Structures are given as structure tokens and as C-alpha cells.
Amino acid sequence: MLQPPDMKLWRGRVDSGEGELGRRWHQLARPVAQATETGAVIVGFACDVGVSRNQGRPGAKRAPEFIRRMLANLPVRGCTDIFDAGDVICAAEALEEAQDELAGLVARQLDAGLFPLVLGGGHEVAYGSFAGLGRHLHGQAQPASIGIINLDAHFDLRLETFASSGTPFLQIADHCAAADWPFHYCCLGISDFSNSAALFARAKALGVLWRRDEDMTLNKLDQLLVTVTAFMARVDHLYLTICLDVLPAAVAPGVSAPAARGVSLEVIEPLIDRICASGKLRLADIAELNPDKDIDQRTARVAARLAGRIIEGRTLGQGRGAQTAQQDHLREV
Numbered sequence: 001m002l003q004p005p006d007m008k009l010w011r012g013r014v015d016s017g018e019g020e021l022g023r024r025w026h027q028l029a030r031p032v033a034q035a036t037e038t039g040a041v042i043v044g045f046a047c048d049v050g051v052s053r054n055q056g057r058p059g060a061k062r063a064p065e066f067i068r069r070m071l072a073n074l075p076v077r078g079c080t081d082i083f084d085a086g087d088v089i090c091a092a093e094a095l096e097e098a099q100d101e102l103a104g105l106v107a108r109q110l111d112a113g114l115f116p117l118v119l120g121g122g123h124e125v126a127y128g129s130f131a132g133l134g135r136h137l138h139g140q141a142q143p144a145s146i147g148i149i150n151l152d153a154h155f156d157l158r159l160e161t162f163a164s165s166g167t168p169f170l171q172i173a174d175h176c177a178a179a180d181w182p183f184h185y186c187c188l189g190i191s192d193f194s195n196s197a198a199l200f201a202r203a204k205a206l207g208v209l210w211r212r213d214e215d216m217t218l219n220k221l222d223q224l225l226v227t228v229t230a231f232m233a234r235v236d237h238l239y240l241t242i243c244l245d246v247l248p249a250a251v252a253p254g255v256s257a258p259a260a261r262g263v264s265l266e267v268i269e270p271l272i273d274r275i276c277a278s279g280k281l282r283l284a285d286i287a288e289l290n291p292d293k294d295i296d297q298r299t300a301r302v303a304a305r306l307a308g309r310i311i312e313g314r315t316l317g318q319g320r321g322a323q324t325a326q327q328d329h330l331r332e333v
């Protein structure tokens with residue numbers, strides 16, 4: 001079920017004495033019905049059925065509301081237009097229907113020329129998000145070459161007879177195989193102690209590129225950036241998905257499965273910046289905030305910070321993407 005945007009969530013401080021420079025996101029946000037051609041659109045996926053089915057701690061259903069409240073107070077910097085498309089609400093056990101509805105909504109926003117930033121929900125959001133990008137790209141002359149970059153402690157490649165928050169990337173691999181699309185999956189932040197040997201074997205069989213949490217330290221950042229840049233060069237479109245349990249538990253306590261180690265923001269943020277600067281990012285989502293388990297809204301805050309970084313970074317990235325295209329053209333000449 002699609003719930004229209006609740007603009008009452010977009011409230012916050014007003015620094016009326018500061019004029020234009022004092023504006024915050026709540027002063028920009030408008031319902032998507034008023035969207036112009038450019039801009040980012042916030043889409044909520046109010047669902048944690050996948051988390052329950054995966055034997056996790058439910059609560060992520062309310063995350064879109066909590067993240068919006070944090071986004072509302074962000075200062076306006078690089079972003080231009082922020083729209084809200086409302087929430088897909090998952091009724092009872094109807095996960096597959098909700099994922100399908102999300103796919104339709106995401107595809108419509110992409111068709112309209114907008115950049116969707118989806119707020120999960122459990123990581124089952126990823127299958128709906130990806131399917132939406134797939135629908136948008138369907139019918140192009142070339143098979144869609146989509147790179148998936150997942151910042152996550154988990155592969156989420158579980159082999160099950162039902163969909164859950166642990167299965168989305170195996171579902172996507174099947175989806176790609178059926179459509180005769182390549183499956184380009186890069187998973188960053190994997191914990192050796194949170195994935196079974198079966199999952200490592202499946203990742204290997206599927207040609208997944210992964211890096212472990214312990215290999216994602218600041219002194220290895222340069223090499224990581226080289227690896228991710230090479231991955232991005234092989235694809236035409238990028239889908240970035242962030243599972244908040246990739247972060248240390250002190251930074252992101254409000255998740256179903258807090259990380260024993262995690263990857264620090266010092267490493268996560270430059271990676272996100274590089275992804276945004278590629279000019280190829282079409283879609284992003286942020287999954288697994290569980291407001292019931294959060295402490296002083298730390299996790300909601302970090303989710304909003306990352307969402308803001310992606311939306312602003314992408315605006316800058318478009319400029320850099322155009323620049324790169326121009327440089328490529330000059331080299332050809």
C-alpha cells in the first residue's frame with residue numbers, strides 16, 4: 001500500500017535572521033507531485049517482515065519516519081530540490097507485494113528523471129530497489145550493466161525457500177540470470193564472524209567482489225578506492241545500498257545485528273564520495289535502522305548524514321561526470 005507523503009514530518013528549526021544561507025531541508029522539501037525534472041526524491045519502505053523472517057529483531061518498519069525527521073534539520077548545502085514520494089507500507093506478511101510496489105514506485109521516479117533515495121526498512125528493501133532500476137532500464141538496446149555496491153557486514157546471499165532480509169542479493173542474481181544481465185556485485189565490510197562458509201562459497205561462485213571489515217582500515221583506504229574505482233569502470237549504472245550494520249555498534253547501535261567490529265565512517269564516507277563522483281549513481285538506499293534499539297537517535301542521525309552526503313555528493317558528481325565525459329571526448333579528438 002502506498003501512503004502519500006506526510007509533510008508534517010518535515011519540520012525543524014527556522015533561522016529566519018539568516019536568510020537563504022540559513023535554510024534547512026524542511027524548508028525545501030515538497031511532495032513529489034510538485035517535482036520538476038531534477039532533484040532527489042525520498043521514498044520510504046516501511047517494512048521489517050524480511051528481518052522477522054530472517055530471525056532478526058524487528059522494528060525497521062518505522063525507520064523512514066525517524067530518518068525523515070533527522071533529514072528535516074540538515075542545513076542546505078549543495079542540494080537543490082528534495083521531494084518526498086511517501087512510503088510503501090508492507091501489510092502483515094505481504095513482503096513480495098510490497099517489494100513489487102516499491103519497484104514500481106522507484107521505476108516511475110527514475111522515468112521522471114529523479115534520483116530516488118530509498119529509506120528502508122530491513123535489507124529486503126534491496127530487492128525492490130534493484131527491481132525498480134531494472135524496470136526503468138528495461139527495453140534499452142544494450143543489456144543493463146548495473147553495478148551493485150553494498151556496504152554491509154553480511155553478503156545477504158542466503159539460500160532460502162522464501163524472501164527475507166538475508167536473501168536480496170541472491171534474488172537479484174537470479175533476476176539478472178533470468179534477464180540475461182551480468183551480475184556485478186561488490187560487497188564491502190564483510191565480517192568473517194557473521195557469514196557462514198556456505199555464504200563465502202556462494203559469493204565466490206557468483207563472482208562477488210568483497211572486502212572484509214578488517215581490510216577496510218584507514219591505512220588501506222587508497223587501495224580500496226582503487227579497487228572500487230576499477231569495479232565502477234566496468235558498469236554503466238550504479239546502485240548503492242547501505243546496511244547500517246556495516247558501522248561499528250557504537251556509531252550504529254539501532255540495527256537488528258550490531259557489528260562487533262564494523263567499518264569506521266572515516267573509510268565509509270570517502271568511499272561514498274568516490275561512488276557519487278562517478279556520475280553513474282542512479283539509485284541508493286539505506287537499510288536496517290531499528291528505532292526501537294537506537295540510543296539517543298545515533299543511528300538515525302548517521303543514516304541522515306549518509307543520505308545527505310549521497311544526495312549532495314551526487315549533485316557534485318554530475319558536474320564531475322560531465323567533466324570526465326568532456327575529458328574523454330578531448331582525448332578522442
Ligand SMILES: [Mn+2]
Nearest residue numbers: 152154243245
Ligand atoms: Mn547487514
